[in-house]
Amino acid sequence: xxxxxDSIEAFPESLELTDDDSVLQIVWDDGHISxxxxxxxxxxxxxxxCRGHHPSQSLNLKPEQFPGIRITDIAPVGRYAYHIVxxxxxxxxxxxxxxLREMDNPG
Ligand SMILES: [Zn+2]
Numbered sequence: 001x002x003x004x005x006d007s008i009e010a011f012p013e014s015l016e017l018t019d020d021d022s023v024l025q026i027v028w029d030d031g032h033i034s035x036x037x038x039x040x041x042x043x044x045x046x047x048x049x050c051r052g053h054h055p056s057q058s059l060n061l062k063p064e065q066f067p068g069i070r071i072t073d074i075a076p077v078g079r080y081a082y083h084i085v086x087x088x089x090x091x092x093x094x095x096x097x098x099x100l101r102e103m104d105n106p107g
Contacts, residue, residue, distance in 0.1 A: 045061065
């Protein structure tokens with residue numbers, strides 16, 4: 001099996017929307033389970049629109065701004081990220097596996 005040293009070692013085995021579609025649950029192939037509230041995930045979007053090209057341009061998004069946000073579509077980008085389309089029409093968000101693994105929040 002080939003090793004990719006520039007990416008994280010674990011890879012998502014399954015992605016599932018739980019808790020009345022308000023939480024994205026990821027089961028990693030090393031057995032770890034990540035649970036991301038969708039409002040927090042939406043607020044953490046790191047695309048150029050949400051973050052700007054300079055910190056002063058950041059929209060400073062907060063989870064409270066996205067009550068009831070849902071995922072409309074989610075698709076893998078290569079083996080390093082997922083492209084998520086949101087129910088508010090935002091469709092430029094790319095969430096890297098590293099980010100999904102590291103921004104683990106309980107609940
Ligand atoms: Zn964004």
